Amino acid sequence: GQNIDQPTEMTATEGAIVQINCTYQTSGFNGLFWYQQHAGEAPTFLSYNVLDGLEEKGRFSSFLSRSKGYSYLLLKELQMKDSASYLCAAAYNFNKFYFGSGTKLNVKP
Amino acid sequence: KAGVTQTPRYLIKTRGQQVTLSCSPISGHRSVSWYQQTPGQGLQFLFEYFSETQRNKGNFPGRFSGRQFSNSRSEMNVSTLELGDSALYLCASSAGLAGGGDTQYFGPGTRLTVL
Numbered sequence: 001g002q003n004i005d006q007p008t009e010m011t012a013t014e015g016a017i018v019q020i021n022c023t024y025q026t027s028g029f030n031g032l033f034w035y036q037q038h039a040g041e042a043p044t045f046l047s048y049n050v051l052d053g054l055e056e057k058g059r060f061s062s063f064l065s066r067s068k069g070y071s072y073l074l075l076k077e078l079q080m081k082d083s084a085s086y087l088c089a090a091a092y093n094f095n096k097f098y099f100g101s102g103t104k105l106n107v108k109p
Numbered sequence: 110k111a112g113v114t115q116t117p118r119y120l121i122k123t124r125g126q127q128v129t130l131s132c133s134p135i136s137g138h139r140s141v142s143w144y145q146q147t148p149g150q151g152l153q154f155l156f157e158y159f160s161e162t163q164r165n166k167g168n169f170p171g172r173f174s175g176r177q178f179s180n181s182r183s184e185m186n187v188s189t190l191e192l193g194d195s196a197l198y199l200c201a202s203s204a205g206l207a208g209g210g211d212t213q214y215f216g217p218g219t220r221l222t223v224l
Contacts, residue, residue, distance in 0.1 A: 031210055042199060042215040043152075050210055087152065095211060096165055097142065101151035 004100035006088050011106040017076050020103045022088030026069040028096075034062050034073045035087040037102065043087055046073070075105075083107045111136065113202045113216035121222045127188040130219045134181050134202030140164070141183040142213060143175060146197040158183050159205045187221075195223045 002025045012018040024032070031050040035043035049055055049064035049071060061074040073086055085102040092098070114133045122128050134141050142165075143155040154167035158177035177183045187194055197220050201213035 033212065035215075042217050045212055045214060048210065048212060089213075091211070094165065095140070095157060095159075095205070097154060097213065099144075099152040099154075 002090060002092060002096075002098040004088055004090055004098050006086075006100040006103045008101065009104045009106070011108060012078055014078055014080060014107055014109050016078050017074065018078060018105065020073045020075075020086050020088075020105070022071045022073070022100055024069050024071070024088070024090040024098075026066065028093040029066065029069070030091045030093065032062075032064050032071045033089040033091065033097075034071075035089060037085045037087060039084070046086075078107050080107050080109070113200060113214055115198075115200055115216040115219050117219060118217065119220045119222075121224060122190050123224050124190055124192060126190050127186065128190060128221060130185045130187075130198055130200075130221075132183045132185070132200035132202075132216055134183070134200075135214060138202040138204055138214075139181055140203045140205030140211070141177060141181065142201045142203070143183070143185050144199045144201065145169075146199055146218070147195075152199070155185070190223045192223050195221060197221075 004024050006022045033048050034046040037043040047062040054063045059076045064071045085104045087102045088100040116131045140159045142157040145153045157165040161177045172188045175185045197218045199218045201215045203211045203213045
């Protein structure tokens with residue numbers, strides 16, 4: 001499979017900004033997804049990037065650099081409910097999806 | 110539109126038994142993917158079905174199998190259960206578009222415990 005790398009755990013303070021990085025292999029790459037997963041629940045779709053640049057959706061933004069095999073998810077104005085795992089997933093040729101192990105984000109008051 | 114549904118939500122089995130899990134995708138979606146999620150391994154891809162055919166397969170042993178019906182509903186079967194098969198099994202539904210951009214939507218999962 002393809003190596004999708006993201007940090008295991010991060011901690012940030014309520015109201016702050018946090019950036020979660022993800023790197024992936026570029027060969028056969030088609031697009032990059034971010035999912036949020038609260039403990040004991042299913043992953044929910046956050047964003048999709050196929051072209052280079054930043055996609056903004058309210059407090060959440062996602063960035064992609066295809067040439068560098070790099071993406072990040074930016075969360076602004078952190079809230080306690082943002083405490084969750086954030087999964088990076090890369091789509092490759094022939095509909096193959098590979099997920100990173102997830103980044104557990106702890107938001108503290 | 111109704112979301113992805115999975116049944117049952119919880120299962121307890123003993124080693125050596127077999128189990129069948131079911132997934133109903135979002136209406137109109139033709140692709141169903143199955144994943145195993147464990148604390149240590151994260152989300153591991155099992156297989157993907159599209160129009161009743163297995164289109165992609167992960168690196169799991171042959172004890173793990175699946176199928177898809179003409180209405181796009183899918184089942185996953187695990188035979189000769191092992192303790193290590195205890196996990197959350199997630200199915201994801203998508204339109205089945207090739208070439209990226211095919212967002213997967215997850216069901217609530219089936220929590221399987223093997224004793």
